[in-house]
Amino acid sequence: MAYSFDFSSLLDYTPVLVDGVVTTVALTAVSTVLGVALGVGGAAARTSTVKPLALVVGAYVELIRNTPFLVQLFFIFFGLPSLGIRLAEWQAAVLAMVINLGAYSTEIIRAGIEATPKGQIEAGASLGMTGPQIFRYVVLGPAMAKIWPALTSQIVIVMLGSSVCSQIAAEELSFAANFIQSRNFRPFEVYFLATALYLALAVGLRWVFSLMGQRMFAKGVSRA
């Protein structure tokens, strides 16, 4: 146990680490917005009465949830160029994260939608609301309030999973850590710091989402 830490060797690489954190946050922010939007759409489609649509979305969800993220990422980055679709590493990373989060959040939001009591939907219909109006004003709000903690966890998982994108040379936090330790040969210090940064990011993300949840659902009817 006689290891002497030398964090000073990391000082030269501060810009690399800062870039890494910024890229990780940016990747997570963009894919969260697009991924949750995809999830809402997916959940609506999966619970809709249009059977083919529900089936197609179901197939997408099962495909993504039953294959590894790394393989999905490699498929997009190394595979698609064979079809003439060449994406930059950040585009491939965002696309993979959106598709991945979209599938998981579809399932999470669907659970919330299906937990909505039938009576509420009938009440909306008896007020003369159309299908989309019922979904927007009666179903979605309470559903999101119910599943908000689960969705938060999933987004944290996606943020941590973005470390895999270092494999296609997307220069996020893990890439920065790997890069630095291949230069200064101080893996313990580097990964120590990277772990701390990921932890801080995850805690921060949960905090932001909990604040957002309180704001959005404070007056909600279905505070469980």
Add this chain to the structure above:
Amino acid sequence: MRFAKILGALGLATAVLAGALAPTHAKADALERIAKEKVLRVAVPQDFPPFGSVGTDLKPVGYDIDTATLIAKEMGAKVELVPVTSTNRIPYLTTGKVDLVISSLGKNAEREKVIDFSTAYAPFFNGVFGPDDIKAEKPEDLEGKTVGVTRGSVEDIELSKIVTDKVTVRRYEDNNGTISAFLSGQVQLVATGNVVAAAIFERNPPRQPILKFLIKNSPCFVGLNKNEGPLLEKVNAIIAKAKDDGSLNDIAKKWLHAPLPKDL
């Protein structure tokens, strides 16, 4: 007086020990022995393709094995291949177990203290490779282009020193990632070793890695024991002849899928 005696004994012991531990260089008669016994013993790699690996018939094959065979043939001797690893190849030579080391051996000052080197017989270098339609003759030409490299490798460190911010360097986890990125067109060029480039060529890809320029050059030499002047001259003469008549070039094309560099 006892003190002087002890000191004297110590000195004697040290001298004996030093004598016993000194490397037992073979005497300068290796060439004679080879001519008499008609056997040339060569240390070759067996874990470093394409220089030396074990073929499907469990016999060593590769660039180094072909070179050893060629040298033995020119000497009128039978080749005896001794598989070695990169750590024990020089001890095999200095302890007289082999006559030559042909094992993708690079030259450096430390090794030159212990053994002699022939002229270079094989190219070994890091460079920037890419398809024919991309022009890049020097580091400045890379500006505005994307170059793939394996993170933390020698070529990564060397490339990072010579390129400016205008060059997009994409660093991958391992050689496979770098090769995939090149083959799928995610990077225009790759910085890697000529051996890796040869491995890409072997797959007959649509995008061929052709050498653009060198980053770091450390060709391979035949290693010999010190004080083996006649053998060294003979080996150098054979290598020179093989370069002239194209037989070494054939070996290079066979194993490295590229002709010998002109300055080798």
